[in-house]
Amino acid sequence: MDNKVEAYIKKQRSPQKEIIGKLRHIILKTCPGIKEEFKMGVPWYEGKYYLVGLKDHVNIGFSIDGMSEEEKELFEGTGKTMKHIKIFSLKEINEDEIIKLLKVVKED
Template sequence: MNSKMQAYIKKQRSPQKEIIEKLRDIILKTYPDIKEEFKMGVPWYEGKYYLVGLKDHVNIGFSIEGLSEEEKGLFEGTGKTMKHIKVFSLEEINEEDIVKLLKVVKKE
């Protein structure tokens, strides 16, 4: 993890900090060789996913390029290329569901 990533995670409040750490772990466990970058002030993963800590939750963003309308419906937001899901607590993270969404985007 690079220093920008460490600083970003460290400055988050609880529970956003722990949520970001958990979601990051899920992404890296699902795709151990994925390229982790720090772009636009937040963690990005090969332009397919991002994590952002907000006031009362964390968004995990997903690229929707190439997805069917049904697949796009799995996500929130009005973006044309990226949509997200909101996570308000560690308890609501279902790793199996997150992995399924990660794989929908990577077409596995």
């Protein structure tokens, strides 16, 4: 567990703090052994995922390298290597759906 990640989560407002905490738990549970670090100002997971608390929501970002066009359409954003989904409340988090999306990201 990265202390900078802990500090980042702690300083978030509600509900972003709780959303990030839950998403982080899902990532760490779904991807045992994944390296968590604090990079570019946000929690970062081996270049595959990131979490960022914004004004009224949280983005969970996903690497789209190697994805089909259909797979890329599951996400928002215009990034060339990363796209995201927006989450506005804890009750919006469907753990099974998040796990499915985490597994769409291609292994190296």
